[in-house]
Amino acid sequence: MQTSEMLALLALIVSVVAVGFSIRQGVVAGKANKHAAAAASGAYRHQPAPEHLWELGRYGEAIELVVTGLGHRAADNRDLLESWANRAEDFLSADSLDRMNLQQALAAWTGEAGDTAGAIALFRELLQDQIRIQGPDNPATLVARNNLAYWTGEAGDPVGALALGRELLQDQIRILGPDNPDTLRTRSNLASWTGQAGDTAGALAFFRELLQDQIRILGPDNPDTLATRGNLAYWTGQAGDTPGAIALCLDLLQDQVRILGPDNPATLATRSRLNRLLS
Known part of the structure; x- marks a missing residue:
């Protein structure tokens, strides 16, 4: 219940039980406060959906709506997600999966806004939490490792991205299988980073081999x-x-x-x- 609704309800109770008020005065006060409560409730119902869900305690649904409702302006998305991440710190535990989903979106849009170093730092922090909470073989943990490798490459370090990507690929083959779409995408990233690191012939060889597998799968x-x-x-x-x-x-x-x-x-x-x- 919002503060305005609580105050309206308290005022209504006082108007009914207060000594010295006539029945007529109590009825008038009751009607006035009912109108105030209805107005407050109407304003509450017309809040943006994420805010409405958040106040109902449906934090995961609110976060999902925020993340899926983002626009195309990277800096605006980053700022909005950062404000929600700060709010989530006061309501959700550090082990909350909903909070981790929010942090992952924030990290990605931080990179899209041009702050690759900030994205890398956020993904490193998130990865440690995911390993601790979900385990090293969880698909979400593998996604975080992929994102860390990707933004390492975007930061101009293809050699570092290659090292991260090769380790990831080994685990993806073991956990997801060699024909999994995520495994294939990691192979594509490795081929690109190979070329960016200066080995054009190696990149071509990797992409030719990958293409045959993609056509088949x-x-x-x-x-x-x-x-x-x-x-x-x-x-x-x-x-x-x-x-x-x-x-x-x-x-x-x-x-x-x-x-x-x-x-x-x-x-x-x-x-x-x-x-x-x-x-």
């Missing part, structure tokens, strides 16, 4: 399969084989238009890359 029209074909075209160009990169882009573009549509961001990216190669 996910199918040729899967967006991840198409993304690997885009990476193959990119690293072929980086290796100095412009005609080869153009041929790969032309083939990929036809399939992207058919599968994703001409205005899909991935389709537009391939078209832009092709234009640069042809210029």
Whole structure:
């Protein structure tokens, strides 16, 4: 119950039992306070849904609505999540999974807002909590390790990202299996970091091997399969084989238009890359 509702209820009780008030005065006071309580209740019901759920003590549902309702402005999302994370500290224990979900979103949007060092620090802290609470083999723990490796690479440290990614891949194969989509995505990240670390030929070899497995497991029209074909075209160009990169882009573009549509961001990216190669 909100403070305004409590005060209205107390006022109503006082108006009924106070000595010296007539029945008429009590009725008038009661009606006035009922209207005040109704107004307060109406204002309460029209609060944004996360606030409403939070005041009901349904913290997990409130956090889920906040995270899924974010917009496209990274800095705004980070600031909003930080305010909710500060609030959660006063209501949820450090072992709360809902609180960890909120922290994970905050870490990711911190990186998206340009603070890669801050994202890395938050993911390191979160990873320690997840290992302690959920165990090292929990899928959520593996996701946190993936995020830590990803933002290490985004911070300009592909060698560090490679080290983290290789350890992660071994555990993903053991826990999730070699054909799991998350395992395949880690292989894609490893291939990219290999190229960023200066081994273009190694990156191409990794992406070619990955593409064959993705076609077998996910199918040729899967967006991840198409993304690997885009990476193959990119690293072929980086290796100095412009005609080869153009041929790969032309083939990929036809399939992207058919599968994703001409205005899909991935389709537009391939078209832009092709234009640069042809210029």
